[in-house]
Amino acid sequence: MPKTLNPLQIVADRWQPSARFVERAALACVVMGVVIVVTGGAVRLTQSGLGCPTWPTCTEDSLTPTPEMGINGVIEFTNRMLTYVLCAVVGVAIVAARARAPRRRPLTRLGWTQFWLIASNGIIGGITVLTGLNPYIVALHFLAATALLTVAVVMWHRSAEGDDEPRDLVARPVRQLSWVLVVATTLLILVGTIVTGSGRHAGDAKKDVHRIPLDWREVTQLHVDFVYIVVGLTIALWFVLRAVKAPAAPRRRTVELFAVLMFQGVIGYVQYFTNEPEVVVGAHMFGSCLVWIAVLRVFLSLRDRGAQPVVPAPADGHEAVPAQPAGASSR
Numbered sequence: 001m002p003k004t005l006n007p008l009q010i011v012a013d014r015w016q017p018s019a020r021f022v023e024r025a026a027l028a029c030v031v032m033g034v035v036i037v038v039t040g041g042a043v044r045l046t047q048s049g050l051g052c053p054t055w056p057t058c059t060e061d062s063l064t065p066t067p068e069m070g071i072n073g074v075i076e077f078t079n080r081m082l083t084y085v086l087c088a089v090v091g092v093a094i095v096a097a098r099a100r101a102p103r104r105r106p107l108t109r110l111g112w113t114q115f116w117l118i119a120s121n122g123i124i125g126g127i128t129v130l131t132g133l134n135p136y137i138v139a140l141h142f143l144a145a146t147a148l149l150t151v152a153v154v155m156w157h158r159s160a161e162g163d164d165e166p167r168d169l170v171a172r173p174v175r176q177l178s179w180v181l182v183v184a185t186t187l188l189i190l191v192g193t194i195v196t197g198s199g200r201h202a203g204d205a206k207k208d209v210h211r212i213p214l215d216w217r218e219v220t221q222l223h224v225d226f227v228y229i230v231v232g233l234t235i236a237l238w239f240v241l242r243a244v245k246a247p248a249a250p251r252r253r254t255v256e257l258f259a260v261l262m263f264q265g266v267i268g269y270v271q272y273f274t275n276e277p278e279v280v281v282g283a284h285m286f287g288s289c290l291v292w293i294a295v296l297r298v299f300l301s302l303r304d305r306g307a308q309p310v311v312p313a314p315a316d317g318h319e320a321v322p323a324q325p326a327g328a329s330s331r
Helices: 007-014 019-045 067-099 105-130 135-158 172-198 216-243 248-273 278-300
Strands: none
Touching (some): 019 105, 019 278, 067 105, 105 135, 135 278, 172 216, 172 278, 216 248
16 A cells, blocks of 8 residues: 655655754744734734724735725735744744654644644634624634744743653742742733723724723723732742752743843833823733743743754764753753
């Protein structure tokens, strides 16, 4: 019986990417995950949420925006097209992870998970348009993008380490504190979506867009309360890591998280006291991505999976080249 041709296996037979290439491809997925969040925010902040009033085409009769739709149609359509760029970047990461020897199934699974998240979020984006920017669907659209960013960060981190069973670098109570930090940050992001859904940037100026029926100032105060909780947990974790003499990497990641939180806090206060100018709100969305990435990096730095697998010796008998050690990454 003839063997089924697998395109990814054909590529793997002809191309052996370096460990650094795989890691950079995974990092590109993280970058594009941030870009898609920020550009999605730009669509809302420029009142272009219904620049293309239908989906999957831009109008009933045209796939692309028409001149009559103006700049709003161009902005919305451009954001849709960025999805294909994101798919291409994730595709490169999947192919590189699959072609790398020895084969690392966890990396390819993480790559495919990103692909399916992109597909599902594209559908959610279409529902967002078809429901006239329903704030609950808009919130779901953002959370799905955050889920995509989460998987991308995990893949980036895993691409620089091995596949051994995870070994804790700190005592269990410290790991539990990091879990609390992750949960608190998740709640912070969730409340942030409610602030968005009840705030004044509805996404389209030509239509009376439904908003979440809550006082956005009160919800903003709740959001600020969670910021203080996350900052407090970050400081507590840093002191605990010093007390237990944790490795340098987790302590460094915690300091980086604190710096990002301070940056985001400044932007948040400027946004609030200047009546939410669009540029500052966009910067705040960018900052939220950085906060989430920093939190995940703190959490992931508290366990170790060993060094990357050794590349097997080629057929010409040359000596096998050891893969980059897990702790040698510039990250």
